Amino acid sequence: MEFAEHTDTFPHVEPVTPYRAVFNIFQVSLPHAIATNDWDNAITVLHLNEDGLKKEVLSRDFFANVSGGDISPTPLFDDEWIAYGQTRRFVRYNLRTNEVARYSIGEGFEETIVACRALIPGKKIFAFMIQSIDNKHTVHRIFKTFDLSGQEPKLIASLNAGILPGGSKGATVSVLDSLLIYYDRESEKLISLNSALQPAKHPLSDAFNKNKEKLFKLLELVIHPSLPFAIVHSLKSAGDKDITFVGVLSWKTRDYDLFPFAGMKKDMSILNFSFSQDGKYLAWEAMEKGYDPDKKAQFWIAPIDRDIPGYVGNPQLLGNSLGAYSSVITMAWARNPNTFVVSSNEAIYWWHIK
DSSP: OOOEEOTTOOEEEEEOOGGGOOOOOEEOSSBTEEEESOSTTEEEEEEEETTEEEEEEEEEOSSSOSSOSSEEEOOOOOSSEEEEEETTEEEEEETTTOOEEEEEOSOSTTEEEEEEEEEEGGGTEEEEEEEEEOTTOOEEEEEEEEEOSSSSOEEEEEEEEEEOOTTOSSTTEEEETTEEEEEETTTTEEEEEOTTOOBOOOHHHHHHHHTHHHHOEEEEEEEOSSSSEEEEEEEEEETTEEEEEEEEEEOSSTTOOEEEOTTOOTTEEEEEEEEOTTSSEEEEEEEESSOOTTOOOEEEEEEBOTTSTTSBOOOEEEEEOSSOGGGEEEEEEEBTTTEEEEEESSEEEEEEOO
16 A cells, blocks of 8 residues: 655645634535634634635624534535534524524433434434433433424434443444434444334444454444445454554445555554545544654545445545644535645644645
8 A cells, every 4th residue: 555645735724823713613515615603603604715714704693602512513414504413402504594493402401412413304304312411420322313394393203322432422423324323332233223213224234243343342433425335443452452443344245345444554543534525535634653742643635436445545645733633623524626624723724635
């Protein structure tokens, strides 16, 4: 496998202070743009131009706190709407008309939204992963599905799914073919559910469960937007050390192939995988192993090729974080052209992939 530096592009940089850092990024269908609710109590579109960042405030002060609380952005599901969970409420916002829809999802102070997914966007059916803390401070995981086609939320189903895995923020919860797919830590299996939260069949779950002995404890599941494969990032404790596995899991055939990930390097830890919106590229973050508070994160991409085993082509290094790796907050993709975006405590920076 050939590792190379991506010499056809360079980062654009917009300096920020830690108080103006962007924590919440919404992928949108607008060309070379993202959106955020972090600035000035507003929904703001950030246009990622060749000559710098241009801010376009769409709507301000429609809530006392447009941001704040526990924010969980919903992955891109519509050309006009963005959505996010905010502690116990769910907010949908129309980028074209500025229409706002607000729904109460969590029950009481003990329930908060951890992740939200558009399960059947055309029917406005959404799925939520909710944490519920009991009087013994045990954190339970509950899945709920709602019909949000009206002014009030209509509960479709609720399912108690055991103890919420520590550190889980939705990295192992996905939607594919109108099914909710999640990793069950106790059985170490991938579970598929329909909108009624009843068990369902999907070849992704079959592929994962066939290979589960090789996959250890799942940390990330990142599904390609159109091709039958996913990136699986898992961990296994072996004595006093952890063994990390990153692979490409395919359900193209019933062989359910599991390929080693092409971007794995022995001296690097890798995480935070994401596909471009059109599925042509995969990006991830990497850092050198071992403790060093000053080390920087690296950002890599690889082209996706449906005709090669494992789908992932030769990795290319985009560049490093401006500050220490711990300053990196979040990453996302914009479209037209494909643009990889990184938000940190020092800056927002982006690469137009050519």
